[in-house]
Amino acid sequence: xxxxxxxxxxxxxxxxxxxxxxQREILGKTHKxxxxxxxxxxxxxxxxxxxxxxxxxxxxIKPSQVDExxxxxxxxxxxxxxxxxxxxxxxxxxxxxGDIFQVASVVRNLSARNKEKGLSTGxxxxxxxxxxxxxxxxxLASDWDRDEAISIIEEILA
Numbered sequence: 001x002x003x004x005x006x007x008x009x010x011x012x013x014x015x016x017x018x019x020x021x022x023q024r025e026i027l028g029k030t031h032k033x034x035x036x037x038x039x040x041x042x043x044x045x046x047x048x049x050x051x052x053x054x055x056x057x058x059x060x061i062k063p064s065q066v067d068e069x070x071x072x073x074x075x076x077x078x079x080x081x082x083x084x085x086x087x088x089x090x091x092x093x094x095x096x097x098g099d100i101f102q103v104a105s106v107v108r109n110l111s112a113r114n115k116e117k118g119l120s121t122g123x124x125x126x127x128x129x130x131x132x133x134x135x136x137x138x139x140l141a142s143d144w145d146r147d148e149a150i151s152i153i154e155e156i157l158a
Contacts, residue, residue: 001049002034007060007140010047011098014040014136015060021049040136040146056098060140065100069138072104073156077112084120091123095130100137106130111157 002008002018009015016038023030024046032049034057047057061069081087091110094102110127113119119127131153138149 002052002057008034008036009058009060009098009100009137010036010038010045011056011096012133013043013045014038014133015140016045016136017140019044022046038136039139040132056096058098060137061100063141066138066142069100069104069134070152070156072101073108073153075108077109078105080109080113084123088122088126091126091130095126095133100134103130103134107134107153108157 004018004020006018007015008018016036018034019037020035022033022035024033025031033046034049034052036045036047037043038045047055081090091106094106097103107127107130110119110123110130114124114127135146135149135153138144138153139146142149144152
């Protein structure tokens with residue numbers, strides 16, 4: 001069980017800090033919820049305590065793993081399907097996994113494809129979303145502020 005103050009990652013939304021644990025009654029049943037503050041989108045999310053495993057809620061990576069994530073961004077892009085629909089679904093699954101290394105590979109591959117051939121509107125939105133998810137966790141795992149994290153990622157992808 002997570003505690004108030006823990007830094008966690010909510011797949012598809014990014015990393016944040018648990019600000020509280022509240023009980024709410026919904027449809028006559030009382031449930032506990034984590035109140036998660038997501039700094040990147042300035043959003044608060046309530047996550048059922050009972051469903052954290054199914055949702056994939058996990059701790060933010062350790063500061064020592066930040067360099068490993070950056071190493072994924074520096075690697076050469078991996079081949080992707082030429083079929084945009086298959087490529088989109090494959091990348092979406094990687095983002096949904098909540099694994100920062102998978103998210104970093106999506107950012108790397110879509111950024112490379114964008115330079116080579118451009119991206120569809122859907123893939124452009126996916127790239128921006130994946131970058132935000134990546135940024136949120138890197139900021140919480142390191143001592144960087146948002147601008148510094150963006151600068152580091154952009155420099156690597158350039």
